[in-house]
Amino acid sequence: MKSPWRFVALLLGAFVFLFPFYYMLIGSLQAEPDSSVGGAFPRPGNLTLHNYQAINAAINLGKSLLNSGIFTGGVILGTLVFGVLAGYALARLQFRGRGTVFNLMLLVQVIPFQLLTIPLYVLIVRSYGLADSYLGMILPFLINSTAVFVFRQYFLQLPQELFDAARIDGAGELAILWRVAVPLVRPALLTGVLLTFIGPWNEFLWPFLITKQQGLQPLAVSLTNFITTVSARAANPFGAVLAGACVLAAPAVGLFIVFQRRFISSSLESGVKG
Amino acid sequence: MRPRDRATGGGVTRVVGRVIGKQPIGTAFVTPYVVFLAAVFAYPLGFAVYMSFHDYFFAAPGAIVDRPWVGFANYATVLSDPAVRRSFANVGIFLLINVPLTVVLSLLLAWSLNAAIRWRGFFRVSYYVPYVTASVAVVGVWLFLFNSDGLVNSVLGPLAPDPSWLVNSKLAMPTVAIYVTWKQLGFFILLYLAALQNVSKDLYEAASMDGAGRWKSFRNVTVPGVRPATTLVVLLATVTGANLFTEPYLLTGGGGPDGASASPVLIMYQRGIEQGNPDVGSAIGVLLVIGVLILALVQRRLLDRES
Numbered sequence: 001m002k003s004p005w006r007f008v009a010l011l012l013g014a015f016v017f018l019f020p021f022y023y024m025l026i027g028s029l030q031a032e033p034d035s036s037v038g039g040a041f042p043r044p045g046n047l048t049l050h051n052y053q054a055i056n057a058a059i060n061l062g063k064s065l066l067n068s069g070i071f072t073g074g075v076i077l078g079t080l081v082f083g084v085l086a087g088y089a090l091a092r093l094q095f096r097g098r099g100t101v102f103n104l105m106l107l108v109q110v111i112p113f114q115l116l117t118i119p120l121y122v123l124i125v126r127s128y129g130l131a132d133s134y135l136g137m138i139l140p141f142l143i144n145s146t147a148v149f150v151f152r153q154y155f156l157q158l159p160q161e162l163f164d165a166a167r168i169d170g171a172g173e174l175a176i177l178w179r180v181a182v183p184l185v186r187p188a189l190l191t192g193v194l195l196t197f198i199g200p201w202n203e204f205l206w207p208f209l210i211t212k213q214q215g216l217q218p219l220a221v222s223l224t225n226f227i228t229t230v231s232a233r234a235a236n237p238f239g240a241v242l243a244g245a246c247v248l249a250a251p252a253v254g255l256f257i258v259f260q261r262r263f264i265s266s267s268l269e270s271g272v273k274g
Numbered sequence: 275m276r277p278r279d280r281a282t283g284g285g286v287t288r289v290v291g292r293v294i295g296k297q298p299i300g301t302a303f304v305t306p307y308v309v310f311l312a313a314v315f316a317y318p319l320g321f322a323v324y325m326s327f328h329d330y331f332f333a334a335p336g337a338i339v340d341r342p343w344v345g346f347a348n349y350a351t352v353l354s355d356p357a358v359r360r361s362f363a364n365v366g367i368f369l370l371i372n373v374p375l376t377v378v379l380s381l382l383l384a385w386s387l388n389a390a391i392r393w394r395g396f397f398r399v400s401y402y403v404p405y406v407t408a409s410v411a412v413v414g415v416w417l418f419l420f421n422s423d424g425l426v427n428s429v430l431g432p433l434a435p436d437p438s439w440l441v442n443s444k445l446a447m448p449t450v451a452i453y454v455t456w457k458q459l460g461f462f463i464l465l466y467l468a469a470l471q472n473v474s475k476d477l478y479e480a481a482s483m484d485g486a487g488r489w490k491s492f493r494n495v496t497v498p499g500v501r502p503a504t505t506l507v508v509l510l511a512t513v514t515g516a517n518l519f520t521e522p523y524l525l526t527g528g529g530g531p532d533g534a535s536a537s538p539v540l541i542m543y544q545r546g547i548e549q550g551n552p553d554v555g556s557a558i559g560v561l562l563v564i565g566v567l568i569l570a571l572v573q574r575r576l577l578d579r580e581s
Contacts, residue, residue: 003488006386010393013383014400017456020415021403023425027418035424086307095300096293101308108315112566114517114539115559118546119318119325126332143310173299202408204520205539209547220410227414227524238418245414249407256406260399 024249028052028242051239052247058240059214059222061247067134068201068218068248074138075200076193079147083192086143087151088177092163108145114205116140121209132213141200147192154188155181191262194255201252219248322556330553348557358558360533361541362565364447368537369515369569371451376511377504380459384466385496402460409457413524416453443534446526450535454521458514462507469503470496505577509570516566519543538562 023040030039031048055061089095090102120140130136158181166176182189204220211217217225223244295301324330326348333339352358387397404412419426422438435442439449473496481491518537522529529536538558546555 010397018400024415036428082306085303089300089303093297093300095295095298101304115563116318118552118555119321140314241414245411249411252406
C-alpha cells in the first residue's frame with residue numbers, strides 16, 4: 001500500500017510540527033527581529049549570541065536551570081526510592097491492603113490536579129509555610145503514580161522461581177529487592193526516570209504559585225515572568241524570549257532524541273492504562 | 275509444605291499469615307506511597323469540598339478564626355459571576371474544536387504511519403517533539419508566529435485577520451485550541467499506533483477480498499477496530515482541556531481579549547489566590563470536576579451506542 005500522497009501528507013505534517021522549533025532556534029540567533037518570510041532563513045550578518053546574553057542578564061539562566069534541576073531531581077529521587085518500594089510490593093508481596101493500594105493508585109490518575117491546586121496552595125503555603133522552598137515545590141509531585149505503575153508492571157514480569165529461591169536462602173525482602181529484582185529491571189528504572197523527568201521540568205503552574213523569590217524559580221517560571229512583564233522593555237524582546245525557550249526546551253528534547261524508543265513505549269503504557 | 279511455611283514454622287504463623295498476608299513487610303514498603311496519596315490527594319480533595327461550603331479566607335498561620343458554614347453561597351457567587359460563566363463557555367468552544375480535531379488528525383496520522391513508509395522513525399519523532407517540550411518554551415514561538423506582524427500574517431498577506439489571531443475575541447480561543455491540538459497530537463498518535471496493532475489483519479484481507487478500497491477499509495475496519503482507543507483519546511483530550519491554564523495565561527496575556535480566552539482554571543487562580551478567595555476558587559474547581567465527569571459519561575454513552 002505505498003502511496004506518494006501519503007508520504008507527501010506526512011512530510012507536510014512533519015514540517016508543521018518541526019518548523020516552530022526551527023524558527024525558535026533561528027529567532028534566538030537573530031540580532032534584529034525579522035518576521036517577514038525572508039526572516040525564516042538565516043543570514044550570516046544577522047546572527048549573534050547576544051540574545052542569550054540578554055536573557056541571562058535578565059533572569060540568571062544558571063540559577064534558574066539549577067532550580068529546575070533540583071525540582072526535577074527531587075521528584076525523580078522520590079519516585080525512584082519510594083516508587084520502586086511501592087511498585088515491588090504491589091507486584092511481588094502478599095500483604096493486607098494490597099488491592100486497596102492498587103485501586104488507589106489507579107483512582108489517583110483520574111483526579112485532575114487542578115482541583116487540588118487551591119487546597120494544596122492553602123496547605124503547603126499557608127499552613128506548612130513551605131512557600132519559596134524546594135520542598136514545597138517538590139512535595140505534590142514527590143512520587144509519580146504513573147511511574148509506580150510502570151515499575152509494578154516490570155516487577156510482575158520477573159519469574160516467581162527467582163524470588164522463591166532467594167527466600168529459601170533466607171534473604172530479607174529488602175535484600176531481594178536490591179540484589180535480585182532491581183538489577184533485572186534496570187531498563188524499567190530508566191523508563192521511569194525519563195517518564196518522571198518531563199513532568200516537573202515542564203511544570204509551570206505549581207512552581208509559579210509557590211515561588212515569589214526570583215532566586216528560587218525554575219526556568220519555566222522565570223521565563224514566563226520575563227514574557228509577561230519585562231520583555232516589553234527589552235531591546236529585542238522576542239529574541240531574548242526565544243533564546244530562553246531554547247535553553248528550556250533543549251534538555252527535554254535532547255533526552256527525548258537520545259532515548260526516543262523508551263520515551264515512546266513508556267508514554268504508551270501510561271496512556272493505555274487509563 | 276511450601277517453602278515459605280517451612281521457613282516461618284508452625285500453624286500459628288499460618289493463621290496470622292492469612293490475616294496480615296504472607297509478606298507483611300509489603301505494608302512497610304507501600305507506607306510512604308500511601309502517606310503521599312493521603313496527604314497530596316485524599317486530604318486536599320476533601321479540603322477543597324470543605325472550603326467550597328465554608329467562608330474560608332487566608333489568615334495568619336496558627337490564628338484561630340471562625341470559618342462558618344455557608345451552604346451553597348460560594349457556588350451562588352460562582353454561578354452568578356459572568357467571568358466564570360464565560361470561562362466555562364470558552365472551554366466548551368475549546369473542546370468543540372480540540373476534541374474532534376485531535377481524534378481525526380491523530381487517527382489519520384497513526385493510520386498513515388502504520389503502513390510501510392519511508393522515514394517512519396523520523397515522522398514519529400517529529401510529531402512527538404512538541405509533546406515533550408515545555409509549553410512555556412513553545413508558547414514563545416507561537417507568540418512570535420501569530421503576532422499581528424508575525425510570520426503567519428506576513429505569509430497570509432491581505433488574508434490576515436484583523437485584529438490579529440490572539441487579540442481577536444472571535445479567534446483567540448480557537449487559536450489556543452489549535453495550539454493545544456498541535457502540542458498534544460504526538461501523544462495521541464502513539465496511542466492510536468498501539469491500538470492499530472490490535473486490529474486483526476484478517477479483517478483487512480476480508481475487506482480487500484470484498485473489493486473494498488483503502489478508504490473503505492479505513493472506514494469499515496480501522497475506525498471500528500480502534501473504538502476503545504477513541505473513547506480513551508476523547509476522555510484524555512477532555513481532561514486536558516479542562517486543565518487548561520498555561521496556554522491562555524501566556525498566549526493571550528491572561529485570558530484576553532476581554533475574557534474571550536480565559537479558562538476556568540485561570541479564573542480559579544485569579545479568584546482563589548490573586549484575590550484571596552480560596553473558598554470561591556474551590557467551588558470553581560468542584561464545578562469543573564463535576565462538569566468533566568458529566569461530559570465523560572455523556573461521551574462514553576455516545577461512543578458506546580455507536581458500536
